[in-house]
Amino acid sequence: MTALFKKKEEEKNVAQPVEEKGLGTHTDIPQSSGIVKNPHITERALRIGQYNQYVFLVDQKASKPEIKKELEKIYGVQIKNVRTTAQPTKTIFWRGKKGSRPRFKKAIITLEKGQSIDVMQQ
8 A cells, every 4th residue: 555655656756848838839949049039920920021021029128239149140141120019918808707918029120132031941
């Protein structure tokens, strides 16, 4: 009978992997230092891709020069312009309960002519 209790105690000590919550189903950028999280793929992001612009989710505290330096290092491209927007928390009601969507910051980057990034393979 003591053997049964020992097994249960051993099973309790096993660490379970924790899944992180994030926006979208995109994969993280492997070489990132945490400033740039992942590409933000939406219909609008795909539409502005024809103007050589790309959208990335970034850290809340990241500045434009930090974002530019990080993306140039990861993708090896020359960035012409960086614009950022911080989306605030949005209150939602779902099945009669009040909740909220997380806040996030996204960066819209414009590349120099002749440069491109393949964000769909990430």
